[in-house]
Amino acid sequence: xxxxxxxxxxxxxxxxxxxxxxxxxxxxxxxxxxxxxxxxxxxxxxxxxxxxxxxxxxxxxxxxxxxxxxxxxxxxxxxxxxxxxxxxxxxxxxxxxxxxxxxxxxxxxxxxxxxxxxxxxxxxxxxxxxxxxxxxxxxxxxxxxxxxxxxxxxxxxxxxxxxxxxxxxxxxxxxxxxxxxxxxxxxxxxxxxxxxxxxxxxxxxxxxxxxxxxxxxxxxxxxxxxxxxxxxxxxxxxxxxxxxxxxxxxxxxxxxxxxxxxxxxxxxxxxxxxxxxxxxxxxxxxxxxxxxxxxxxxxxxxxxxxxxxxxxxxxxxxxxxxxxxxxxxxxxxxxxxxxxxxxxxxxxxxxxxxxxxxxxxxxxxxxxxxxxxxxxxxxxxxxxxxxxxxxxxxxxxxxxxxxxxxxxxxxxxxxxxxxxxxxxxxxxxxxx
Amino acid sequence: xxxxxxxxxxxxxxxxxxxxxxxxxxxxxxxxxxxxxxxxxxxxxxxxxxxxxxxxxxxxxxxxxxxxxxxxxxxxxxxxxxxxxxxxxxxxxxxxxxxxxxxxxxxxxxxxxxxxxxxxxxxxxxxxxxxxxxxxxxxxxxxxxxxxxxxxxxxxxxxxxxxxxxxxxxxxxxxxxxxxxxxxxxxxxxxxxxxxxxxxxxxxxxxxxxxxxxxxxxxxxxxxxxxxxxxxxxxxxxxxxxxxxxxxxxxxxxxxxxxxxxxxxxxxxxxxxxxxxxxxxxxxxxxxxxxxxxxxxxxxxxxxxxxxxxxxxxxxxxxxxxxxxxxxxxxxxxxxxxxxxxxxxxxxxxxxxxxxxxxxxxxxxxxxxxxxxxxxxxxxxxxxxxxxxxxxxxxxxxxxxxxxxxxxxxxxxxxx
Numbered sequence: 001x002x003x004x005x006x007x008x009x010x011x012x013x014x015x016x017x018x019x020x021x022x023x024x025x026x027x028x029x030x031x032x033x034x035x036x037x038x039x040x041x042x043x044x045x046x047x048x049x050x051x052x053x054x055x056x057x058x059x060x061x062x063x064x065x066x067x068x069x070x071x072x073x074x075x076x077x078x079x080x081x082x083x084x085x086x087x088x089x090x091x092x093x094x095x096x097x098x099x100x101x102x103x104x105x106x107x108x109x110x111x112x113x114x115x116x117x118x119x120x121x122x123x124x125x126x127x128x129x130x131x132x133x134x135x136x137x138x139x140x141x142x143x144x145x146x147x148x149x150x151x152x153x154x155x156x157x158x159x160x161x162x163x164x165x166x167x168x169x170x171x172x173x174x175x176x177x178x179x180x181x182x183x184x185x186x187x188x189x190x191x192x193x194x195x196x197x198x199x200x201x202x203x204x205x206x207x208x209x210x211x212x213x214x215x216x217x218x219x220x221x222x223x224x225x226x227x228x229x230x231x232x233x234x235x236x237x238x239x240x241x242x243x244x245x246x247x248x249x250x251x252x253x254x255x256x257x258x259x260x261x262x263x264x265x266x267x268x269x270x271x272x273x274x275x276x277x278x279x280x281x282x283x284x285x286x287x288x289x290x291x292x293x294x295x296x297x298x299x300x301x302x303x304x305x306x307x308x309x310x311x312x313x314x315x316x317x318x319x320x321x322x323x324x325x326x327x328x329x330x331x332x333x334x335x336x337x338x339x340x341x342x343x344x345x346x347x348x349x350x351x352x353x354x355x356x357x358x359x360x361x362x363x364x365x366x367x368x369x370x371x372x373x374x375x376x377x378x379x380x381x382x383x384x385x386x387x388x389x390x391x392x393x394x395x396x397x398x399x400x401x402x403x404x405x406x407x408x409x410x411x412x413x414x415x416x417x418x419x420x421x422x423x424x425x426x427x428x429x430x431x432x
Numbered sequence: 433x434x435x436x437x438x439x440x441x442x443x444x445x446x447x448x449x450x451x452x453x454x455x456x457x458x459x460x461x462x463x464x465x466x467x468x469x470x471x472x473x474x475x476x477x478x479x480x481x482x483x484x485x486x487x488x489x490x491x492x493x494x495x496x497x498x499x500x501x502x503x504x505x506x507x508x509x510x511x512x513x514x515x516x517x518x519x520x521x522x523x524x525x526x527x528x529x530x531x532x533x534x535x536x537x538x539x540x541x542x543x544x545x546x547x548x549x550x551x552x553x554x555x556x557x558x559x560x561x562x563x564x565x566x567x568x569x570x571x572x573x574x575x576x577x578x579x580x581x582x583x584x585x586x587x588x589x590x591x592x593x594x595x596x597x598x599x600x601x602x603x604x605x606x607x608x609x610x611x612x613x614x615x616x617x618x619x620x621x622x623x624x625x626x627x628x629x630x631x632x633x634x635x636x637x638x639x640x641x642x643x644x645x646x647x648x649x650x651x652x653x654x655x656x657x658x659x660x661x662x663x664x665x666x667x668x669x670x671x672x673x674x675x676x677x678x679x680x681x682x683x684x685x686x687x688x689x690x691x692x693x694x695x696x697x698x699x700x701x702x703x704x705x706x707x708x709x710x711x712x713x714x715x716x717x718x719x720x721x722x723x724x725x726x727x728x729x730x731x732x733x734x735x736x737x738x739x740x741x742x743x744x745x746x747x748x749x750x751x752x753x754x755x756x757x758x759x760x761x762x763x764x765x766x767x768x769x770x771x772x773x774x775x776x777x778x779x780x781x782x783x784x785x786x787x788x789x790x791x792x793x794x795x796x797x798x799x800x801x802x803x804x805x806x807x808x809x810x811x812x813x814x815x816x817x818x819x820x821x822x823x824x825x826x827x828x829x830x831x832x833x834x835x836x837x838x839x840x841x842x843x844x845x846x847x848x
Binding site for chain 1 (some may be wrong): 444471474475476512514515529531532533534535536554737739741742
């Protein structure tokens with residue numbers, strides 16, 4: 001703890017050095033000048049002369065005031081350096097601000113090319129925390145002895161002394177492993193997809209597996225760097241096992257189920273499932289296979305269903321995106337009057353289904369006479385669609401098209417008819 | 433509009449100055465309120481370490497420094513010293529990096545006393561001592577570190593140059609330079625440093641002085657004799673010239689050399705390697721005079737970017753380390769250096785090594801700051817000539833006048 005106190009005291013003592021104070025005062029003056037200046041210039045609102053020729057200028061326009069501040073900081077630091085030769089700290093702070101500004105530009109550019117949510121997550125969860133922590137540590141390193149702070153012992157754990165650096169690595173290293181590996185994993189998965197020609201769900205499963213692998217290896221690396229005693233890990237692991245056996249059984253079961261599902265490939269992100277617990281009609285798309293639960297999306301009402309992973313182990317389920325293909329077969333039932341020849345009706349049904357854009361031409365739609373009902377002959381038109389999530393929508397389109405086609409061909413869709421015969425022997429009794 | 437801008441600027445600056453006020457007060461030397469221990473109470477000490485120092489010598493030096501800092505902390509509670517050690521070849525870069533940020537060290541502990549470049553680059557500033565404080569230092573030591581009346585540094589220890597030998601293999605060390613050649617002819621492995629600082633003691637034995645007093649001319653004959661001796665020495669298969677002191681120290685410890693010229697800074701590692709076989713003596717004299725090697729100092733210098741409070745703390749640390757008790761304890765504990773405080777009476781009979789070091793200091797030649805700078809400037813071009821003579825590339829008669837011209841270009845003025 002002494003070295004930590006020494007490092008912080010050194011940091012505070014540095015603020016009493018005249019040359020340090022001069023640099024900070026100059027930076028404060030610049031910021032003080034910038035506040036009214038940005039109000040006067042209003043760069044973010046004004047029309048820029050070259051804005052029409054270079055449309056990309058519009059993208060970075062919201063950062064105009066920040067860019068102005070950065071330019072002022074750099075100019076003032078350079079001026080101080082030229083005058084006194086002592087402006088390293090001011091230059092460092094100005095440059096660091098420049099890096100932060102550059103990161104904002106990068107985010108603006110990424111917003112144009114990548115999904116908004118992905119970029120927003122990367123920005124909020126990774127980039128900003130990284131810049132904040134990196135910035136604080138860098139500023140500390142400029143003013144004091146960072147290695148002294150990092151080596152400062154904090155507490156002892158099972159005979160192992162944990163230093164400030166160890167704790168920092170454990171906390172932030174683990175956080176960035178969890179939060180910051182999504183994009184690298186996606187990039188690696190993209191390469192794998194290109195090499196092995198993976199399909200959508202397999203690609204997403206690969207990305208998740210790669211991410212788990214990076215996190216796992218990263219954790220092992222962090223523990224090795226911290227120098228955690230393997231015996232201690234084993235002891236803690238043993239204790240955890242007992243805990244898992246009782247309190248955390250469900251959580252652990254779900255986690256293992258999730259891993260197993262990924263390895264087996266039975267349920268992968270992008271798959272379309274029919275859950276038995278539902279009505280069996282509405283397919284759901286697997287959005288995310290998490291550590292504890294799987295998130296499904298139901299098209300009908302835009303609901304996200306969070307289903308514990310072990311559900312997929314205990315329930316049978318139907319999938320449209322399994323081993324064979326992702327195609328779904330749909331069917332529309334319709335009745336036609338007895339007077340119309342079945343060949344004519346079936347030909348009309350097949351021709352009509354082929355006019356629907358989302359109905360696949362191959363395999364061809366197939367019309368069938370199913371049964372002779374009381375009022376009509378029941379026919380079925382069966383067809384194939386590419387996206388299993390479109391089942392209800394395409395059925396509706398086919399249904400409408402069939403109605404129109406029957407109307408044009410004067411084919412009657414009869415109402416239910418019932419012929420009632422009265423017995424003549426009982427007519428007299430009735431009249432009496 | 434302008435008024436509005438000015439109002440906003442003033443409002444912002446008032447806040448900023450309020451934040452910086454404690455620092456400004458401290459920088460101006462105002463007392464730091466209690467409860468803010470550590471704020472302005474920490475000084476940074478940058479310690480220079482020889483590039484090729486043996487690990488044991490390095491450890492001994494660092495251990496001594498840490499002990500002294502702890503000792504200082506005992507009597508100055510609340511004051512903390514941030515210690516950083518850099519090698520000689522990285523000193524300039526470390527200072528440049530820190531000074532460019534306004535974070536130059538408050539105190540430097542240097543291997544030599546080449547302070548003028550540090551002053552001209554604005555890394556160090558002079559220190560003022562009261563009459564009472566000056567009594568902690570030998571007057572000649574203070575004078576040696578003055579420039580135009582300014583006290584640019586203060587000495588911590590004196591490190592003279594000696595002869596180190598293996599008593600088991602060489603019962604009697606050479607008394608003079610002729611003896612040295614003779615021992616080399618007899619098969620005793622002799623090691624000599626080929627650099628100008630490492631050979632200057634040989635030159636002094638021929639009556640030569642790199643910085644003759646004003647009015648005296650350079651002894652041309654001594655230069656020729658010196659170079660001729662070097663040529664003769666290199667003709668002996670058992671006399672070897674090496675480029676740095678570390679090789680000599682290592683060679684004596686490993687048994688590759690039986691006799692070397694050495695610095696007292698190397699003694700901890702040599703003692704460890706040779707034990708009771710380590711013999712020490714004064715360097716052998718020449719045909720005209722006794723050897724007068726250049727005296728090296730371990731020197732304090734004060735950083736130019738400290739607040740006045742930090743400068744005062746740095747002064748306190750230096751004066752603490754130069755008081756009678758600390759200097760005596762350090763000298764006896766290390767046994768390889770001579771204190772700079774003249775009020776100390778060391779038990780020289782009980783500590784024969786210290787007695788020898790004391791004798792070596794008295795026979796050594798001191799260079800003032802200007803001469804030290806000139807000596808450093810002379811080193812590279814002179815080395816080329818010396819190397820050509822030692823290697824046999826050029827005769828001494830060719831090199832002597834060129835070396836003389838180089839030395840004459842340097843300003844005279846030497847203290848003895």
